[in-house]
Amino acid sequence: MSWAGPFQYDLGKSGRPAPARQRSYPADAPTLLCLSHLRWSFVYQRPQHLMTRFAEDWPVLFFEEPIASERAEPWLEEREEEGVRVLVPRLPPDCTAAAAEDAQRRLIDDYLARNPPARLLLWYYTPMALGFSEHLEAAAVVYDCMDELSAFLGAPPALIERENRLLERADLVFTGGYSLWQAKSRRHANVHAFPSSVDLDHFARAREEQSDPPDQAEIPHPRLGFYGVIDERFDLALLDEVARRRPDWQFVMLGPVAKIDPARLPRRNNLHFLGGKVYDELPRYLAGWDVALMPFALNDATRFISPTKTPEYLAGGRPVVSTPIADVVRGYGDSGLVRFAASPTAFVGACAAALADARDRATLCRRADALLAGMSWDDTRARMKERIEWLMS
Structure with a gap:
Protein backbone atom coordinates (compact mmCIF):
# COMPACT_ATOMS: atom_id res chain seq x y z
CA MET A 1 0.00 0.00 0.00
CA SER A 2 1.27 3.45 -0.83
CA TRP A 3 1.03 5.90 2.04
CA ALA A 4 1.26 9.69 1.76
CA GLY A 5 1.25 10.82 5.33
CA PRO A 6 0.75 12.38 7.67
CA PHE A 7 -2.76 13.24 6.48
CA GLN A 8 -3.26 16.93 5.78
CA TYR A 9 -6.41 18.96 6.10
CA ASP A 10 -7.78 20.92 3.19
CA LEU A 11 -7.10 24.65 3.28
CA GLY A 12 -10.06 26.16 1.50
CA LYS A 13 -9.98 26.23 -2.29
CA SER A 14 -6.32 26.72 -3.05
CA GLY A 15 -4.57 26.07 0.25
CA ARG A 16 -3.65 29.74 0.70
CA PRO A 17 -5.61 32.42 2.54
CA ALA A 18 -7.46 34.52 -0.01
CA PRO A 19 -6.43 38.17 -0.20
CA ALA A 20 -8.83 40.67 1.34
CA ARG A 21 -11.25 42.21 -1.12
CA GLN A 22 -12.91 45.51 -0.47
CA ARG A 23 -16.63 45.29 -1.05
CA SER A 24 -19.29 47.91 -0.60
CA VAL A 198 -22.44 21.53 -7.64
CA ASP A 199 -19.93 23.98 -9.08
CA LEU A 200 -20.37 22.72 -12.64
CA ASP A 201 -17.59 24.70 -14.30
CA HIS A 202 -15.08 23.73 -11.64
CA PHE A 203 -15.61 19.97 -11.89
CA ALA A 204 -16.11 19.96 -15.66
CA ARG A 205 -12.35 20.59 -15.81
CA ALA A 206 -11.96 16.88 -15.06
CA ARG A 207 -13.27 16.11 -18.55
CA GLU A 208 -10.19 17.67 -20.13
CA GLU A 209 -7.03 15.75 -20.98
CA GLN A 210 -4.35 16.76 -18.47
CA SER A 211 -1.32 15.48 -16.64
CA ASP A 212 -1.72 13.58 -13.40
CA PRO A 213 -0.67 15.08 -10.08
CA PRO A 214 2.76 13.67 -9.12
CA ASP A 215 1.48 11.39 -6.35
CA GLN A 216 -1.11 9.81 -8.68
CA ALA A 217 0.94 9.65 -11.87
CA GLU A 218 2.62 6.28 -11.18
CA ILE A 219 -0.57 4.48 -10.18
CA PRO A 220 -1.72 2.14 -12.98
CA HIS A 221 -5.18 1.96 -14.49
CA PRO A 222 -7.97 1.16 -14.02
CA ARG A 223 -8.31 3.63 -11.16
CA LEU A 224 -11.34 3.85 -8.90
CA GLY A 225 -11.29 6.90 -6.67
CA PHE A 226 -12.89 8.62 -3.70
CA TYR A 227 -12.40 12.05 -2.15
CA GLY A 228 -13.88 13.30 1.10
CA VAL A 229 -13.52 12.90 4.82
CA ILE A 230 -12.64 9.36 5.88
CA ASP A 231 -14.49 8.86 9.15
CA GLU A 232 -17.14 6.63 10.74
CA ARG A 233 -19.33 7.05 7.66
CA PHE A 234 -16.78 5.30 5.42
CA ASP A 235 -17.04 1.50 5.01
CA LEU A 236 -13.41 0.47 5.40
CA ALA A 237 -14.28 -3.24 5.49
CA LEU A 238 -16.12 -3.00 2.18
CA LEU A 239 -13.22 -1.17 0.53
CA ASP A 240 -10.72 -3.69 1.88
CA GLU A 241 -12.68 -6.68 0.59
CA VAL A 242 -13.31 -5.20 -2.86
CA ALA A 243 -9.60 -4.35 -3.15
CA ARG A 244 -8.70 -7.91 -2.08
CA ARG A 245 -10.96 -9.44 -4.71
CA ARG A 246 -9.69 -7.21 -7.51
CA PRO A 247 -5.93 -6.72 -7.08
CA ASP A 248 -5.79 -5.57 -10.73
CA TRP A 249 -7.83 -2.46 -9.88
CA GLN A 250 -6.22 0.52 -8.18
CA PHE A 251 -8.14 2.40 -5.46
CA VAL A 252 -7.19 6.06 -4.91
CA MET A 253 -8.46 7.56 -1.65
CA LEU A 254 -8.16 11.31 -1.06
CA GLY A 255 -9.12 13.03 2.18
CA PRO A 256 -8.33 13.63 5.82
CA VAL A 257 -8.93 10.93 8.41
CA ALA A 258 -11.19 12.18 11.20
CA LYS A 259 -12.60 10.63 14.37
CA ILE A 260 -11.17 7.19 13.57
CA ASP A 261 -7.68 5.79 14.15
CA PRO A 262 -5.61 5.98 10.92
CA ALA A 263 -4.17 2.60 11.91
CA ARG A 264 -7.57 1.13 10.98
CA LEU A 265 -7.06 1.95 7.30
CA PRO A 266 -6.62 -1.26 5.29
CA ARG A 267 -3.22 -1.90 3.77
CA ARG A 268 -2.93 -3.45 0.32
CA ASN A 269 -0.69 -2.83 -2.66
CA ASN A 270 -3.65 -1.53 -4.70
CA LEU A 271 -4.93 0.83 -2.00
CA HIS A 272 -3.47 4.33 -2.18
CA PHE A 273 -4.31 6.80 0.60
CA LEU A 274 -2.94 10.10 -0.69
CA GLY A 275 -4.15 12.41 2.09
CA GLY A 276 -6.25 15.54 1.94
CA LYS A 277 -6.27 17.74 -1.16
CA VAL A 278 -7.47 21.29 -1.58
CA TYR A 279 -10.64 22.01 -3.53
CA ASP A 280 -8.80 23.45 -6.53
CA GLU A 281 -6.86 20.19 -6.95
CA LEU A 282 -9.82 17.82 -7.03
CA PRO A 283 -10.70 18.04 -10.76
CA ARG A 284 -7.13 17.17 -11.72
CA TYR A 285 -7.22 14.00 -9.60
CA LEU A 286 -10.73 13.16 -10.80
CA ALA A 287 -9.58 13.48 -14.43
CA GLY A 288 -7.25 10.52 -13.86
CA TRP A 289 -9.92 8.15 -12.54
CA ASP A 290 -12.01 5.70 -14.51
CA VAL A 291 -14.77 5.34 -11.90
CA ALA A 292 -15.69 7.42 -8.82
CA LEU A 293 -16.71 5.70 -5.60
CA MET A 294 -18.90 6.39 -2.58
CA PRO A 295 -18.33 3.37 -0.30
CA PHE A 296 -20.32 4.70 2.64
CA ALA A 297 -21.28 2.52 5.54
CA LEU A 298 -25.00 2.02 6.07
CA ASN A 299 -25.38 3.22 9.65
CA ASP A 300 -27.01 5.94 11.74
CA ALA A 301 -24.39 8.49 10.65
CA THR A 302 -25.25 8.02 6.95
CA ARG A 303 -29.02 7.67 7.24
CA PHE A 304 -29.66 11.31 6.31
CA ILE A 305 -26.60 12.27 4.24
CA SER A 306 -26.83 13.73 0.74
CA PRO A 307 -23.21 13.67 -0.47
CA THR A 308 -22.08 16.70 -2.44
CA LYS A 309 -19.59 14.51 -4.27
CA THR A 310 -22.36 12.73 -6.24
CA PRO A 311 -23.05 15.65 -8.63
CA GLU A 312 -19.37 16.65 -8.53
CA TYR A 313 -18.25 13.24 -9.80
CA LEU A 314 -20.88 13.35 -12.55
CA ALA A 315 -19.96 16.89 -13.55
CA GLY A 316 -16.43 15.55 -13.96
CA GLY A 317 -17.68 12.94 -16.41
CA ARG A 318 -17.16 9.87 -14.22
CA PRO A 319 -19.62 7.04 -13.61
CA VAL A 320 -20.33 6.50 -9.92
CA VAL A 321 -20.66 3.40 -7.75
CA SER A 322 -22.23 3.94 -4.32
CA THR A 323 -23.67 2.01 -1.47
CA PRO A 324 -27.47 2.56 -1.36
CA ILE A 325 -27.59 5.83 0.58
CA ALA A 326 -31.27 6.88 0.66
CA ASP A 327 -30.90 10.38 -0.77
CA VAL A 328 -28.50 9.22 -3.49
CA VAL A 329 -30.92 6.47 -4.55
CA ARG A 330 -33.77 8.97 -4.54
CA GLY A 331 -31.91 11.60 -6.57
CA TYR A 332 -29.93 9.41 -8.95
CA GLY A 333 -31.42 5.93 -8.88
CA ASP A 334 -33.18 6.29 -12.23
CA SER A 335 -30.35 8.15 -13.96
CA GLY A 336 -28.33 5.16 -15.09
CA LEU A 337 -25.23 7.15 -14.11
CA VAL A 338 -24.92 5.87 -10.54
CA ARG A 339 -24.83 2.16 -9.72
CA PHE A 340 -25.69 0.88 -6.25
CA ALA A 341 -24.39 -2.09 -4.28
CA ALA A 342 -24.14 -2.98 -0.61
CA SER A 343 -22.21 -6.26 -0.48
CA PRO A 344 -18.62 -6.80 -1.68
CA THR A 345 -19.80 -9.15 -4.43
CA ALA A 346 -22.39 -6.69 -5.72
CA PHE A 347 -19.95 -3.78 -5.38
CA VAL A 348 -17.34 -5.55 -7.50
CA GLY A 349 -20.00 -6.24 -10.13
CA ALA A 350 -21.20 -2.64 -10.11
CA CYS A 351 -17.62 -1.36 -10.50
CA ALA A 352 -17.04 -3.69 -13.45
CA ALA A 353 -20.21 -2.37 -15.11
CA ALA A 354 -19.18 1.23 -14.38
CA LEU A 355 -15.78 0.62 -15.97
CA ALA A 356 -17.63 -0.48 -19.10
CA ASP A 357 -19.80 2.66 -18.92
CA ALA A 358 -16.66 4.80 -18.75
CA ARG A 359 -15.65 3.75 -22.26
CA ASP A 360 -18.41 5.93 -23.73
CA ARG A 361 -17.47 9.18 -22.00
CA ALA A 362 -19.32 11.40 -24.49
CA THR A 363 -22.69 9.77 -23.79
CA LEU A 364 -22.06 9.78 -20.06
CA CYS A 365 -21.23 13.50 -20.07
CA ARG A 366 -24.26 14.37 -22.17
CA ARG A 367 -26.60 12.53 -19.79
CA ALA A 368 -24.88 14.03 -16.75
CA ASP A 369 -25.30 17.56 -18.11
CA ALA A 370 -29.03 17.01 -18.56
CA LEU A 371 -29.36 15.60 -15.04
CA LEU A 372 -27.37 18.38 -13.36
CA ALA A 373 -29.04 21.32 -15.09
CA GLY A 374 -30.38 23.71 -12.44
CA MET A 375 -28.30 22.18 -9.62
Missing part, protein backbone atom coordinates in the same frame (compact mmCIF):
# COMPACT_ATOMS: atom_id res chain seq x y z
CA TYR A 25 -22.77 46.98 0.53
CA PRO A 26 -26.02 48.94 0.84
CA ALA A 27 -26.35 50.71 4.18
CA ASP A 28 -29.31 48.51 5.18
CA ALA A 29 -27.71 45.23 4.07
CA PRO A 30 -28.00 42.57 6.79
CA THR A 31 -24.84 41.10 8.25
CA LEU A 32 -24.97 37.31 7.99
CA LEU A 33 -23.37 35.69 11.04
CA CYS A 34 -22.73 32.03 10.27
CA LEU A 35 -22.12 29.81 13.32
CA SER A 36 -20.36 26.67 12.17
CA HIS A 37 -18.97 23.45 13.62
CA LEU A 38 -16.88 23.05 10.45
CA ARG A 39 -13.72 25.06 9.98
CA TRP A 40 -13.29 27.17 6.88
CA SER A 41 -9.92 25.51 6.30
CA PHE A 42 -11.32 21.97 6.51
CA VAL A 43 -12.91 20.27 3.49
CA TYR A 44 -14.47 22.84 1.14
CA GLN A 45 -18.17 22.05 1.11
CA ARG A 46 -21.69 23.44 1.59
CA PRO A 47 -20.92 26.24 4.10
CA GLN A 48 -18.07 27.63 2.01
CA HIS A 49 -19.99 27.40 -1.25
CA LEU A 50 -22.97 29.26 0.19
CA MET A 51 -21.17 31.83 2.33
CA THR A 52 -18.85 32.98 -0.49
CA ARG A 53 -21.91 33.52 -2.67
CA PHE A 54 -23.91 35.35 0.00
CA ALA A 55 -20.86 37.58 0.55
CA GLU A 56 -21.48 39.02 -2.91
CA ASP A 57 -24.65 40.63 -1.52
CA TRP A 58 -24.19 40.94 2.26
CA PRO A 59 -21.34 41.14 4.77
CA VAL A 60 -20.69 37.59 5.97
CA LEU A 61 -19.03 36.57 9.24
CA PHE A 62 -18.03 32.93 9.66
CA PHE A 63 -17.65 32.07 13.36
CA GLU A 64 -15.86 28.75 13.93
CA GLU A 65 -15.46 26.49 16.94
CA PRO A 66 -12.68 27.56 19.32
CA ILE A 67 -8.99 26.64 19.17
CA ALA A 68 -6.67 26.43 22.16
CA SER A 69 -4.33 29.38 22.66
CA GLU A 70 -1.23 29.91 24.76
CA ARG A 71 -2.55 33.28 25.92
CA ALA A 72 -4.13 33.62 29.34
CA GLU A 73 -7.08 35.58 27.97
CA PRO A 74 -9.49 34.67 25.14
CA TRP A 75 -8.99 36.50 21.86
CA LEU A 76 -10.51 36.48 18.40
CA GLU A 77 -8.45 35.60 15.36
CA GLU A 78 -9.71 37.35 12.23
CA ARG A 79 -8.90 36.78 8.56
CA GLU A 80 -10.46 37.27 5.14
CA GLU A 81 -11.37 34.30 2.90
CA GLU A 82 -13.03 34.90 -0.47
CA GLY A 83 -14.90 37.95 0.77
CA VAL A 84 -15.93 36.23 4.03
CA ARG A 85 -14.67 37.42 7.43
CA VAL A 86 -13.56 34.27 9.28
CA LEU A 87 -13.61 34.59 13.07
CA VAL A 88 -11.83 31.98 15.20
CA PRO A 89 -12.13 32.18 19.00
CA ARG A 90 -8.79 31.37 20.63
CA LEU A 91 -9.26 30.23 24.21
CA PRO A 92 -6.93 29.26 27.07
CA PRO A 93 -6.38 25.48 27.02
CA ASP A 94 -7.80 24.98 30.52
CA CYS A 95 -11.25 26.44 29.69
CA THR A 96 -14.20 24.46 30.99
CA ALA A 97 -17.25 24.07 28.74
CA ALA A 98 -19.12 26.79 30.63
CA ALA A 99 -16.12 29.14 30.57
CA ALA A 100 -15.67 28.51 26.84
CA GLU A 101 -19.26 29.48 26.11
CA ASP A 102 -18.97 32.58 28.27
CA ALA A 103 -15.75 33.57 26.50
CA GLN A 104 -17.26 33.10 23.05
CA ARG A 105 -20.29 35.16 24.04
CA ARG A 106 -18.02 38.01 25.12
CA LEU A 107 -15.89 37.75 21.98
CA ILE A 108 -18.85 37.85 19.64
CA ASP A 109 -20.51 40.68 21.57
CA ASP A 110 -17.30 42.70 21.45
CA TYR A 111 -16.89 42.13 17.70
CA LEU A 112 -20.47 43.21 16.96
CA ALA A 113 -20.09 46.25 19.23
CA ARG A 114 -17.01 47.29 17.24
CA ASN A 115 -18.69 46.47 13.92
CA PRO A 116 -22.40 47.13 14.49
CA PRO A 117 -24.60 45.58 11.80
CA ALA A 118 -27.55 47.41 10.29
CA ARG A 119 -29.47 44.17 10.79
CA LEU A 120 -28.29 40.74 11.92
CA LEU A 121 -29.12 37.49 10.15
CA LEU A 122 -28.17 34.46 12.24
CA TRP A 123 -27.30 31.33 10.26
CA TYR A 124 -26.69 28.14 12.25
CA TYR A 125 -24.91 24.96 11.17
CA THR A 126 -24.65 23.70 14.74
CA PRO A 127 -27.27 24.00 17.48
CA MET A 128 -24.45 23.94 20.02
CA ALA A 129 -23.71 27.58 19.13
CA LEU A 130 -26.92 28.58 20.93
CA GLY A 131 -24.92 28.43 24.14
CA PHE A 132 -23.19 31.71 23.31
CA SER A 133 -25.47 33.32 20.70
CA GLU A 134 -29.04 32.80 21.87
CA HIS A 135 -29.15 36.29 23.35
CA LEU A 136 -28.44 38.03 20.03
CA GLU A 137 -31.30 39.95 18.47
CA ALA A 138 -31.73 39.10 14.81
CA ALA A 139 -33.93 40.13 11.92
CA ALA A 140 -34.16 36.43 10.99
CA VAL A 141 -32.76 33.11 12.16
CA VAL A 142 -31.88 30.37 9.68
CA TYR A 143 -30.97 26.78 10.54
CA ASP A 144 -29.20 25.13 7.60
CA CYS A 145 -29.30 21.52 8.73
CA MET A 146 -26.80 19.83 6.42
CA ASP A 147 -26.42 16.65 8.53
CA GLU A 148 -28.05 14.83 11.43
CA LEU A 149 -25.22 15.76 13.76
CA SER A 150 -26.67 13.86 16.73
CA ALA A 151 -25.96 10.59 14.88
CA PHE A 152 -22.26 11.35 14.38
CA LEU A 153 -19.48 9.83 16.44
CA GLY A 154 -18.65 12.04 19.43
CA ALA A 155 -21.82 14.17 19.25
CA PRO A 156 -22.25 16.32 22.39
CA PRO A 157 -24.93 14.99 24.77
CA ALA A 158 -26.66 18.39 24.77
CA LEU A 159 -27.05 18.48 20.98
CA ILE A 160 -30.59 17.10 20.76
CA GLU A 161 -31.95 19.47 23.42
CA ARG A 162 -30.27 22.44 21.78
CA GLU A 163 -31.61 21.52 18.38
CA ASN A 164 -35.10 21.50 19.88
CA ARG A 165 -34.48 25.06 21.10
CA LEU A 166 -33.05 26.12 17.77
CA LEU A 167 -36.05 24.75 15.90
CA GLU A 168 -38.29 26.76 18.23
CA ARG A 169 -36.38 29.96 17.50
CA ALA A 170 -35.59 29.51 13.79
CA ASP A 171 -37.73 31.38 11.28
CA LEU A 172 -36.54 29.22 8.40
CA VAL A 173 -35.00 25.75 8.15
CA PHE A 174 -33.05 24.45 5.18
CA THR A 175 -31.98 20.83 4.90
CA GLY A 176 -29.15 19.24 2.97
CA GLY A 177 -31.38 16.52 1.55
CA TYR A 178 -34.86 15.06 1.35
CA SER A 179 -34.44 12.53 4.16
CA LEU A 180 -33.56 15.37 6.51
CA TRP A 181 -36.48 17.39 5.15
CA GLN A 182 -38.84 14.55 6.01
CA ALA A 183 -37.45 14.39 9.55
CA LYS A 184 -37.35 18.14 10.28
CA SER A 185 -40.64 19.07 8.58
CA ARG A 186 -42.43 17.17 11.35
CA ARG A 187 -40.89 19.59 13.84
CA HIS A 188 -41.03 22.98 12.08
CA ALA A 189 -43.56 24.69 9.84
CA ASN A 190 -41.11 26.34 7.43
CA VAL A 191 -38.65 23.69 6.18
CA HIS A 192 -37.21 23.56 2.66
CA ALA A 193 -34.98 20.87 1.14
CA PHE A 194 -31.87 22.04 -0.69
CA PRO A 195 -29.94 18.91 -1.63
CA SER A 196 -26.31 18.96 -2.62
CA SER A 197 -25.51 21.38 -5.42
CA SER A 376 -25.64 24.89 -9.31
CA TRP A 377 -24.73 26.55 -6.02
CA ASP A 378 -25.66 29.87 -7.62
CA ASP A 379 -29.21 28.61 -8.15
CA THR A 380 -29.37 27.31 -4.59
CA ARG A 381 -28.14 30.61 -3.15
CA ALA A 382 -30.71 32.55 -5.21
CA ARG A 383 -33.61 30.41 -4.01
CA MET A 384 -32.46 30.57 -0.40
CA LYS A 385 -31.99 34.33 -0.59
CA GLU A 386 -35.50 34.82 -1.93
CA ARG A 387 -36.97 33.08 1.12
CA ILE A 388 -34.74 35.01 3.53
CA GLU A 389 -35.57 38.39 2.03
CA TRP A 390 -39.27 37.64 2.22
CA LEU A 391 -38.81 36.99 5.95
CA MET A 392 -36.96 40.24 6.53
CA SER A 393 -39.15 42.44 4.33
